[in-house]
Amino acid sequence: MNFLRRRKASEDEDDDDIISDQETSNVHKSRKPPNTAFRQQRLQAWQPILTPKSVIPLLFLLTIIFTPLGISILFATYNVELVSIDYSHCNELANDQFNSIPSKYTNYHFKSKNTNPEFQWKIVNSTDSFGDLAQTCQIQFTLPVDLKPPIYLYYKLTNFYQNHRKYVSSYDINQIRGDAVPDDSITNYCKPLLHLGEGENQKLIYPCGLIANSYFNDTFSNPVLLNAKNSDNNQTYELTNIGISWKSDRQHKFGKTKYTPDQVVPPPNWYKMFPNGYTEENMPDLQSWELLQNWMRTAGLPSFYKLYGKNQTETLTSGTYEISIGLNYPVNIFGGTKSVVITTNSIFGGRNLSLGVIYIIIAIITLVLGTAFLIQHLIKPRRIGDHNFLQGNNSAFTSSGVTNFREQL
Incomplete structure (x- = not known):
């Protein structure tokens, strides 16, 4: 172990001599990643804001899509x-x-x-x-x-x-x-x-x-x-x-x-x-x-x-x-x-009703949730905040230097 300590010490001394002898600029190399959108995770992305006006129509749209699709699959596979x-x-x-x-x-x-x-x-x-x-x-x-x-x-x-x-x-x-x-x-x-x-x-x-x-x-x-x-x-x-x-x-x-x-x-x-x-x-x-x-x-x-x-x-x-x-x-x-x-x-393969049943179940779930959210929104609506504050569009905040609150999060 003493041999290793002496060896390490001698190596450090050699390194100090080399550094002192070199006539180069002592610029410290930073380990910080480059300031790019990719390396700093600032790439543009779609971040949807879930509001009643967007969620409720989406649920009813899924019901409209999955219902005929599930019925057609059930009809085709049932006739096999x-x-x-x-x-x-x-x-x-x-x-x-x-x-x-x-x-x-x-x-x-x-x-x-x-x-x-x-x-x-x-x-x-x-x-x-x-x-x-x-x-x-x-x-x-x-x-x-x-x-x-x-x-x-x-x-x-x-x-x-x-x-x-x-x-x-x-x-x-x-x-x-x-x-x-x-x-x-x-x-x-x-x-x-x-x-x-x-x-x-x-x-x-x-x-x-x-x-x-x-x-x-x-x-x-x-x-x-x-x-x-x-x-x-x-x-x-x-x-x-x-x-x-x-x-x-x-x-x-x-x-x-x-x-x-x-x-x-x-x-x-x-x-x-x-x-x-x-x-x-x-x-x-x-x-x-x-x-x-x-x-x-x-x-x-x-x-x-x-x-x-x-x-x-x-x-x-x-x-x-x-x-x-x-x-x-x-x-x-x-x-x-x-x-x-x-x-x-059939066009969907053999007689297996599972896929059609799954589509029908999803359609029923989205219909129930959409109806429940719609009734709640009509009877007891919830106040929605101003989305402009998330985008930094208000002049009161841009003057203070904060331009985008979502980036701060």
């Missing part, structure tokens, strides 16, 4: 038609003959003829190539009206937290873009689903991470019209999964991989889709696999919809339809549910 069936318990409650689905598992809305579609289901058991039980839930429902295009088929999951911080980042962006990322360059966010195998047999998982491994693999058939009006045979309503993902995902985020089949292996939960691993024939092309792209665009809430198919040209005519669902995805392990949803659309 949909059919929704929660099939989570199909393998438990259904049998080998069609029986009615409990009403708590169904939801429907039709704008012209809102009659019950008479939902029914049955379970079909079989054995897959692995010798495991394969179950198919067949659902029948009757549409009382024609549904105009576009028609969308969604699946809905509840209590599935895709927004978990580890789950959201559990993929490698370069890998899904198509780059053949080596083992030593792959992101650690994919752990623990980064490699499969041990020793020399260890291979990189493609695509790695939790999101791809938990891919929703229930399958939905196209709806089949059982009593077609113009034919004695059943008529299939075609849905496509082309163009159902974000355009930016198809063009930029996902690409065809440069890996060879011997370099990588599928995620563990994909073993039934790729029983023999990857080959030259079945190597997945993520750029065209739009169902996976939708799944990997993680949802922000635990209950969410994912688009599975759409038809933008043909009308879904009235009649009895049947749809088959391959039950592959377990939801009881996380206490969730899964549903199939067939719906139309």
